[in-house]
Amino acid sequence: MRRAYLSTLLALLITGPALAAPKTDVAKVVNSAAFKAAAATLAAEHDRTVADIITLTEIPAPPFKEAERAKAYRAMFEAHGLRNVEIDPEGNVLGLRKGTRAGPVVVVSAHLDTVFPEGTNVKVRREGTKLYAPGIADDSRSLAVLLAWSRALDAAKIKTRSDILFVGTVGEEGAGDLRGVRYFFGKGAYKDNTKAFYSVDGIDPAHITHIGVGSKRYRVTFKGPGGHSYGAFGIVNPMAAMGKAVADLYAIQPPTDPKVTYSASVVGGGTSVNSIPDKVFVEFDMRSADAAELAKLEAQFKAVIEGAVVAENKARSTRVGAVSAEFTPIGDRPAGATPKDAAIVANTIAAIEAFGGKPTFEASSTDANAPMGRGIPAITIGSGGTGGRAHSIDEWIDVEPTASVRGMTIGLAAILATAGVD
Amino acid sequence: MRRAYLSTLLALLITGPALAAPKTDVAKVVNSAAFKAAAATLAAEHDRTVADIITLTEIPAPPFKEAERAKAYRAMFEAHGLRNVEIDPEGNVLGLRKGTRAGPVVVVSAHLDTVFPEGTNVKVRREGTKLYAPGIADDSRSLAVLLAWSRALDAAKIKTRSDILFVGTVGEEGAGDLRGVRYFFGKGAYKDNTKAFYSVDGIDPAHITHIGVGSKRYRVTFKGPGGHSYGAFGIVNPMAAMGKAVADLYAIQPPTDPKVTYSASVVGGGTSVNSIPDKVFVEFDMRSADAAELAKLEAQFKAVIEGAVVAENKARSTRVGAVSAEFTPIGDRPAGATPKDAAIVANTIAAIEAFGGKPTFEASSTDANAPMGRGIPAITIGSGGTGGRAHSIDEWIDVEPTASVRGMTIGLAAILATAGVD
Numbered sequence: 047m048r049r050a051y052l053s054t055l056l057a058l059l060i061t062g063p064a065l066a067a068p069k070t071d072v073a074k075v076v077n078s079a080a081f082k083a084a085a086a087t088l089a090a091e092h093d094r095t096v097a098d099i100i101t102l103t104e105i106p107a108p109p110f111k112e113a114e115r116a117k118a119y120r121a122m123f124e125a126h127g128l129r130n131v132e133i134d135p136e137g138n139v140l141g142l143r144k145g146t147r148a149g150p151v152v153v154v155s156a157h158l159d160t161v162f163p164e165g166t167n168v169k170v171r172r173e174g175t176k177l178y179a180p181g182i183a184d185d186s187r188s189l190a191v192l193l194a195w196s197r198a199l200d201a202a203k204i205k206t207r208s209d210i211l212f213v214g215t216v217g218e219e220g221a222g223d224l225r226g227v228r229y230f231f232g233k234g235a236y237k238d239n240t241k242a243f244y245s246v247d248g249i250d251p252a253h254i255t256h257i258g259v260g261s262k263r264y265r266v267t268f269k270g271p272g273g274h275s276y277g278a279f280g281i282v283n284p285m286a287a288m289g290k291a292v293a294d295l296y297a298i299q300p301p302t303d304p305k306v307t308y309s310a311s312v313v314g315g316g317t318s319v320n321s322i323p324d325k326v327f328v329e330f331d332m333r334s335a336d337a338a339e340l341a342k343l344e345a346q347f348k349a350v351i352e353g354a355v356v357a358e359n360k361a362r363s364t365r366v367g368a369v370s371a372e373f374t375p376i377g378d379r380p381a382g383a384t385p386k387d388a389a390i391v392a393n394t395i396a397a398i399e400a401f402g403g404k405p406t407f408e409a410s411s412t413d414a415n416a417p418m419g420r421g422i423p424a425i426t427i428g429s430g431g432t433g434g435r436a437h438s439i440d441e442w443i444d445v446e447p448t449a450s451v452r453g454m455t456i457g458l459a460a461i462l463a464t465a466g467v468d
Numbered sequence: 469m470r471r472a473y474l475s476t477l478l479a480l481l482i483t484g485p486a487l488a489a490p491k492t493d494v495a496k497v498v499n500s501a502a503f504k505a506a507a508a509t510l511a512a513e514h515d516r517t518v519a520d521i522i523t524l525t526e527i528p529a530p531p532f533k534e535a536e537r538a539k540a541y542r543a544m545f546e547a548h549g550l551r552n553v554e555i556d557p558e559g560n561v562l563g564l565r566k567g568t569r570a571g572p573v574v575v576v577s578a579h580l581d582t583v584f585p586e587g588t589n590v591k592v593r594r595e596g597t598k599l600y601a602p603g604i605a606d607d608s609r610s611l612a613v614l615l616a617w618s619r620a621l622d623a624a625k626i627k628t629r630s631d632i633l634f635v636g637t638v639g640e641e642g643a644g645d646l647r648g649v650r651y652f653f654g655k656g657a658y659k660d661n662t663k664a665f666y667s668v669d670g671i672d673p674a675h676i677t678h679i680g681v682g683s684k685r686y687r688v689t690f691k692g693p694g695g696h697s698y699g700a701f702g703i704v705n706p707m708a709a710m711g712k713a714v715a716d717l718y719a720i721q722p723p724t725d726p727k728v729t730y731s732a733s734v735v736g737g738g739t740s741v742n743s744i745p746d747k748v749f750v751e752f753d754m755r756s757a758d759a760a761e762l763a764k765l766e767a768q769f770k771a772v773i774e775g776a777v778v779a780e781n782k783a784r785s786t787r788v789g790a791v792s793a794e795f796t797p798i799g800d801r802p803a804g805a806t807p808k809d810a811a812i813v814a815n816t817i818a819a820i821e822a823f824g825g826k827p828t829f830e831a832s833s834t835d836a837n838a839p840m841g842r843g844i845p846a847i848t849i850g851s852g853g854t855g856g857r858a859h860s861i862d863e864w865i866d867v868e869p870t871a872s873v874r875g876m877t878i879g880l881a882a883i884l885a886t887a888g889v890d
Contacts, residue, residue, distance in 0.1 A: 286715065438743075
């Protein structure tokens with residue numbers, strides 16, 4: 047999950063000034079004795095939540111290898127007394143907290159996977175109230191917060207109208223391409239039975255991501271004949287085409303409003319230092335909440351790659367073969383949005399304001415993209431506290447209790463208003 | 469060992485037409501009854517030589533892991549009655565055949581290591597007279613030929629004037645960076661006591677490699693802060709610096725005479741498709757037989773890398789950190805040459821011609837580079853027969869006896885002329 051800006055285009059989605067009803071719903075929730083008891087539990091059990099964050103962070107969950115963390119999370123769901131606990135065929139962990147009425151569920155999810163490959167050191171390092179570890183902000187903290195909410199609701203004996211389905215999803219990041227949440231809404235048992243969808247992803251409790259940034263991702267493989275670095279010098283080198291393609295892509299100045307981004311992210315290939323490679327690849331990521339701008343960038347990107355291939359085949363000899371580029375799509379996330387006057391957004395705005403916060407509206411690419419694409423009310427919220435450097439090995443969160451618990455309390459208030467409380 | 473061309477510049481090293489004296493030396497050798505007896509032994513024991521080739525080929529000798537093959541080779545040296553047999557501290561196997569006069573030794577070496585990693589199937593497959601296995605041509609055949617020469621000299625009771633030091637070297641290939649022969653001439657017992665150096669590496673007995681192509685190799689690691697591909701878009705990307713560096717390097721037009729080459733060969737790095745990488749590396753190879761031109765290219769290369777880093781830090785934000793490049797030398801082979809009128813070359817030309825061959829002059833990067841760099845007469849010769857596809861898993865040799873024995877006979881004649889025979 048990642049912060050973003052709100053484009054002026056998307057601001058058109060805002061309708062106002064209404065929001066009276068949700069404010070009332072949230073006010074009713076936060077003023078109740080039961081909610082105060084739940085909030086007190088969040089505070090009283092904060093150390094346990096921190097311990098859960100550390101436990102979950104230290105179970106590696108590389109892309110496509112979330113199984114070990116999923117098993118541990120399922121055991122935690124079971125220990126928390128959730129019902130119908132299961133790991134679905136895609137690998138998502140599901141656990142139900144029953145409500146008082148029949149009807150569609152409110153999903154509260156966080157993602158199990160990290161961006162970090164196998165072998166990354168995921169040991170948590172603590173400095174005062176700051177915890178450092180890859181994946182700790184994105185999204186291990188949120189997994190632990192779901193458990194804290196479940197305990198707080200039980201301790202306060204809160205009965206929601208709708209069932210709350212807690213979910214740990216797989217494949218939110220990168221090449222995972224939302225596979226967990228895609229399965230959930232494509233083939234899962236609740237696919238036609240979801241009232242609202244909260245993705246808890248990231249930190250800042252004042253962020254409401256109601257715009258799903260679309261993305262296009264490609265692995266481009268540059269191929270050539272290869273040969274001896276000395277004996278075959280002068281023939282085309284796919285690495286040279288790759289270098290030019292990356293350099294030329296980075297000369298593109300995309301619009302900032304709507305925000306459009308690209309990244310040359312992962313690279314690999316080659317045989318040995320004394321061989322002209324026969325193959326190198328690069329993985330590229332392109333994003334925008336604006337589908338037309340994203341399509342424009344994608345076309346520019348393809349032209350850059352193809353231009354670099356043509357240039358390489360002109361610059362050096364093709365006597366033993368030419369350079370070519372092969373595009374393999376590795377990600378295609380739909381852009382989408384949940385209107386600001388949808389109850390899920392209005393409730394969350396009200397909850398943030400109820401605790402003195404000032405909501406900011408974000409565009410991002412998260413699990414919420416999938417339900418947005420199906421017209422299901424969905425947003426992504428932060429789990430509380432502060433943190434930073436997500437997707438880097440210096441990733442950190444601050445578990446200083448006041449800010450941490452305040453964020454958790456805001457999220458719980460919003461969810462309860464959406465699920466309804468008897 | 470690898471073939472290359474002879475630049476016109478280097479042709480200046482040729483002096484002629486002389487060569488009378490070496491022709492006489494070689495003529496004296498090849499016309500002697502003792503040499504004919506030695507040649508007859510090479511032919512008679514050819515099956516044993518083939519068996520030794522297979523035995524040695526099937527002992528894996530990956531880069532830096534030649535110890536098992538070295539032990540077997542030491543045992544073979546001992547069984548052949550060589551003196552002062554030892555494995556030196558670097559891992560080279562040494563065995564002396566005493567001559568009749570005091571003075572510096574003539575080294576006859578082959579390399580123990582292959583380019584193939586651990587786990588490569590090195591089982592020899594035979595089809596008629598063709599033997600297939602990784603490393604069989606480069607350079608296991610030569611190791612066995614050294615043994616055959618030792619037996620032939622003993623059988624013919626040939627006494628050389630100079631001692632002949634047979635050597636199996638480690639680390640000739642790739643990252644080994646000539647570590648065996650460097651040790652031999654840097655710290656070994658014979659470092660100041662070597663008269664001439666034959667590297668027996670490869671197959672064709674008409675090839676005389678008297679030009680040592682120098683190389684400089686670097687792993688360049690581009691580092692940056694890394695971050696989220698969307699959230700942190702706009703910060704510097706080490707991949708962009710890498711791309712520009714590769715593209716700019718490939719815009720350099722090096723001289724063709726003397727030949728100067730470069731290659732961007734191996735690349736890797738990155739965290740995930742949705743992360744700006746914090747680190748990518750490229751391995752570069754640069755070569756020339758002309759040390760001044762190689763140094764010039766190396767300076768251009770470094771300027772290109774540094775320029776790309778500066779450009780990237782100007783093109784994008786360094787607010788969370790700047791891009792840098794770290795140079796790790798991974799290879800540094802001295803350029804060198806042995807003049808064509810040096811006795812070692814002239815003797816070898818004469819030996820090839822004495823058996824009806826037509827010498828070709830090669831430039832390459834082999835163990836002979838090290839003594840050339842110290843002004844010690846040194847060349848690389850083939851061990852006989854035919855073969856091909858070195859450095860590939862389809863590597864092969866043909867042990868059809870006529871061509872195989874002819875090549876061994878040529879090499880022995882050249883070595884004897886250089887060592888002198890009473």
